[in-house]
Amino acid sequence: MASIKDVAAEAGVSVATVSRVLNGHPSVSAAARARVLGAVEALGYRPNAVARSLRTDQTRTLGLVISDVLNPYFTELARSVEEEARALGYSVIIGNADERPDLQDHHVTTLLDRRIDGLLVSPTDGGSPRMLEAARAGTPMVFVDRWIPGVDVPVVRSDGRAAVRDLVAHLHGLGHRRLAIIAGPAATTTGRERVDAFREALGAHGLPLPDAYIGQGDFQADSGRRVTEGFLDLPEPPEVVFAADNLMALGALDAVRARGLRVPRDIALAAFDDIRWFVHTDPPVTAIAQPTGELGRAAVRALVDRIEGRGGASVTLPARLVVRRSCGEPPASSPQSPFPSPSPVRRSTT
């Protein structure tokens, strides 16, 4: 592969001059510029990004460590991250943690070894020593979706509390009183918060959240299936299951179907995170939708601000409830939302 030396030789100038025209430095004569450009063209020369990075100490690359690529929520997040990064002149390298702290740590280490300019992470746990150390050492970093309390890093996420309140009001209005949740790992903020928000919302209606109705999942489908089976085996099974993410909702559907039961007749289902397939499932699933694309873009902007020394602040965006049919038929009489709500609620038209 042609190097800058080859170009210099071909153009009859020094490598310094070649470098200057390549980097748009103003002080190069038109003649020299033309000869260099000609040589670049003739040789099909492309600068070696590795050498450039070593010299300039910047890679123009962002690292993104997501919890699970197989989760459509994160996949959409990753897409918007890459898009915004590209618009700002950065590449992104994605590491998939598969919800495993050890894999997360592997990717954080690899990314740091490659000297990425900044790190975007949705932590699966409280953070490995390596990650915490990087944050402390000042590596530009921002948390997205999930975060680690006590670490001084901006957080870009959505707040689902109001939407969870709307969901519980919706369920209560439908006559449901025994509500259960498939929780995410307690080691994650979203794992804890969604349970807290759910419990708080139940409390507002005078409803309890007994321990038996809190199933411990790990944000992946199998755990949703397993927890749902447990719920169904209870002497008094819940009337509604709220899955804290879309994959656990998938697992719940698997479990319900495997028993020959029907949603919502035998048990109602709702999920955190909305995905396109929820419109076409049997029945369509009521879900809480996050502004995923906006989250990804905001996270990149915050990170690039950090990298380029412009601060970079936390951002919190609201989530919203999308009512479909998996919790029972809403009263047909009411064209309006059947419960008072301070936050935007959309009744799906599909």
Place this chain on the structure above:
Amino acid sequence: MASIKDVAAEAGVSVATVSRVLNGHPSVSAAARARVLGAVEALGYRPNAVARSLRTDQTRTLGLVISDVLNPYFTELARSVEEEARALGYSVIIGNADERPDLQDHHVTTLLDRRIDGLLVSPTDGGSPRMLEAARAGTPMVFVDRWIPGVDVPVVRSDGRAAVRDLVAHLHGLGHRRLAIIAGPAATTTGRERVDAFREALGAHGLPLPDAYIGQGDFQADSGRRVTEGFLDLPEPPEVVFAADNLMALGALDAVRARGLRVPRDIALAAFDDIRWFVHTDPPVTAIAQPTGELGRAAVRALVDRIEGRGGASVTLPARLVVRRSCGEPPASSPQSPFPSPSPVRRSTT
């Protein structure tokens, strides 16, 4: 960040010795090794991968350019690729082309500039000059899922011909005679092949595939919706729509639902590529399943074989039909597959 010089100073040895212990070179005294390791630990030293790559001319990194991250098929492929690569000591950088040749070219260029050791690509088109040039210049490369005819690069893919034959036999057995297809882009091999296989299978049953029953899609959901609307507007709409990938099937479901029609009562639906949600859609969707994980792993093995000078050959794996209910109820009388088939056919139990 500590460099190798700092470690050498801390350990009281030369950088050459530090490098040797870091790389497991045998000729280092036990004492020197211990001091170096101690210094590494004390300083929290991590080798700079950028510098190492520049010096050794290898990055231990694979590039993967996929057609669309939002497509679960590619997402699963990417996951298995990363997994196998990691097992072999490589990282992978994913580029998402979003089915756009210009974006694909952007990622190929970026990846090549970063001097990845090898490139895995599922081309969205006939290949940009840059990609073709890289292949000709001997950059280790393998095509996965889709490929470019005439380019001397191994191809790892699955052959859906037999499964498409099984599908058509299934549809024919159910009494369907007017079968339509939502095709992928003609610029892609899978786009062309699935239509060819479908036409050929129809021919074997004496059925035509009129032009009006070939809708041009682009493997993304919106095109599936649009094409399906066109089919439904036909004076004589088809009885079955076969979507050449899962996203176009999603779009087809959108279109059918928007008209207040039902699958399979009003129109039957089948898809290429099986995804977990197809079990829970209304109705469950009959699909052709690829051995996606195995494809990803085989592709990585082939690529690493190329990189490490061990050849690296093409691999073709069979796809298989998974019958569900979206094409009509199969005759309940037959516990066996209702059609003769040389390839493995699984009747889904879900």
Place this chain on the structure above:
DNA sequence: CTGAAAGCGCTTACAG
């Protein structure tokens, strides 16, 4: 077993 030195492909003060 060990170190001094060259060199990977760039960029960038510095001097002219």
Place this chain on the structure above:
DNA sequence: CTGAAAGCGCTTACAG
């Protein structure tokens, strides 16, 4: 406007 030179952080013959 231009070039010679230093240097980014490593690895690896070469000599001892």
